[in-house]
Amino acid sequence: MHITEGFLPPLHAAAWTAVSLPFVAVSVYRVNRLMREKPEIKLLLAASGAFAFVISALKLPSITGSCSHATGTGLGAILFGPSVMALLGTIVLAFQTLLLAHGGITTLGANVFSMAIVGPWVAYAVLRGAQGLRAPLAFSVFLAAMLGDWATYLTTAGQLALAFPDPTSGIAGSFLKFASVFAPTQLPLAVIEGLLTVVIVNFLREYSSEELRNLRFLPKTLVSEARL
Amino acid sequence: MKARNSWLLALAVAFILASVLVGSRREGAEFAGTDGQAMAAVATLNPDYQPWFDFIWEPPPEVASGLFALQAALGAGVLGYYLGFKRGQRQGQRKRPDAGD
Numbered sequence: 001m002h003i004t005e006g007f008l009p010p011l012h013a014a015a016w017t018a019v020s021l022p023f024v025a026v027s028v029y030r031v032n033r034l035m036r037e038k039p040e041i042k043l044l045l046a047a048s049g050a051f052a053f054v055i056s057a058l059k060l061p062s063i064t065g066s067c068s069h070a071t072g073t074g075l076g077a078i079l080f081g082p083s084v085m086a087l088l089g090t091i092v093l094a095f096q097t098l099l100l101a102h103g104g105i106t107t108l109g110a111n112v113f114s115m116a117i118v119g120p121w122v123a124y125a126v127l128r129g130a131q132g133l134r135a136p137l138a139f140s141v142f143l144a145a146m147l148g149d150w151a152t153y154l155t156t157a158g159q160l161a162l163a164f165p166d167p168t169s170g171i172a173g174s175f176l177k178f179a180s181v182f183a184p185t186q187l188p189l190a191v192i193e194g195l196l197t198v199v200i201v202n203f204l205r206e207y208s209s210e211e212l213r214n215l216r217f218l219p220k221t222l223v224s225e226a227r228l
Numbered sequence: 229m230k231a232r233n234s235w236l237l238a239l240a241v242a243f244i245l246a247s248v249l250v251g252s253r254r255e256g257a258e259f260a261g262t263d264g265q266a267m268a269a270v271a272t273l274n275p276d277y278q279p280w281f282d283f284i285w286e287p288p289p290e291v292a293s294g295l296f297a298l299q300a301a302l303g304a305g306v307l308g309y310y311l312g313f314k315r316g317q318r319q320g321q322r323k324r325p326d327a328g329d
Contacts, residue, residue: 002263006279007270047310054303057296059261061247065254068262099295101286102263138232160266164273174273181269185262188247195240199233206229207314 001071001114001156001182002096005104012163017109020086023117027086034084044204044211048076049088051200056092056115060192062185070193071152074145075200077120078127079215089116114155123148138198145197149190153182 008016035042055072062068076085090112097103103111123144130140161175169176204212212218251259270277287295 004263004267004279005283006281007267009277010280043310043313047307050303050306050310052303054300054307057299057303059259059296060244061251061259063247063250065251065259066262066265067259095299098285099287100292100299101283104281105284106281156266160270164270164277166273177269177273178266181266182262188243192240192243195236195243199236199240202229202233202236203311203314207311207318 001153002103003107003110006106008107008110008163013106016113020109020112020117023086024090027083030083031087038214041211041214044208048079051075052088052092060189062188064184066185068185068189070189071115071119071149073115073119074123074148075197077123078141078144082120082124085120086116110159114152118155119148119152122151141201142194142198146190146194149193150186153186154179157182
């Protein structure tokens with residue numbers, strides 16, 4: 001989902017940066033307040049960021065013979081609420097841009113929007129929705145992480161389609177073209193991200209019930225079922 | 229929890245292995261990154277487009293793989309520290325059932 005440096009026209013690059021900036025600003029404020037008010041969850045916050053760090057570094061192969069990477073932002077969104085992930089995702093993307101030449105400074109705003117904003121919000125909404133429908137918790141978490149991952153890649157496809165409409169079929173045609181580049185690889189990869197997110201949540205419910213109880217954003221079901 | 233997580237992890241690993249096996253049987257499978265493929269699609273949609281900004285710094289390929297490994301290691305290190313710390317904490321509590329905390 002990394003749009004490469006210079007691959008968005010200046011106007012688009014500026015617009016996405018402007019859209020993402022307020023989310024990141026709110027995120028900085030939220031993270032600061034969270035660390036001040038509940039210093040005991042700092043370590044869990046770091047672990048959630050680390051999860052995104054490691055999982056987005058791994059280029060995983062897919063049955064289509066191409067490879068791509070998961071995003072890892074669903075876990076933090078589920079635990080801390082979606083707005084916290086904007087900052088953590090930005091840190092991950094900035095690292096990859098500056099040190100790995102993966103992504104770009106001009107496209108950072110657009111990449112932050114897809115991976116650190118849309119993905120986490122979709123994951124959080126799906127978790128809430130699935131829990132509202134009384135789906136089993138593990139399944140809800142799996143679904144949330146998986147759909148958050150897909151949403152990130154669909155957003156990237158949309159951003160590229162807006163910038164590069166197809167000469168004949170327009171933005172819609174271009175969107176389908178970009179989505180079909182990502183989809184076959186990302187559909188199975190997101191399943192792996194979903195599985196790993198469930199593994200971590202299972203662990204947290206077993207060993208970190210005190211921290212989970214401290215989190216305001218967390219759906220009650222996650223905690224009340226937790227064994228002590 | 230433990231049994232369930234073992235199954236989930238085994239499933240994830242099986243998924244990855246099956247992906248490599250199935251994927252490499254395909255014609256012309258090089259496991260190219262989809263990000264690169266998407267940028268190639270840009271070139272077909274708009275052949276005149278020229279990226280207007282280039283990377284400030286690009287690591288040499290050998291260094292790049294090391295930096296990717298560093299990113300994974302940093303993430304795995306912090307995550308592993310947290311998971312181990314929480315497990316150890318729980319074990320410590322079990323050993324001192326009378327400790328009031």
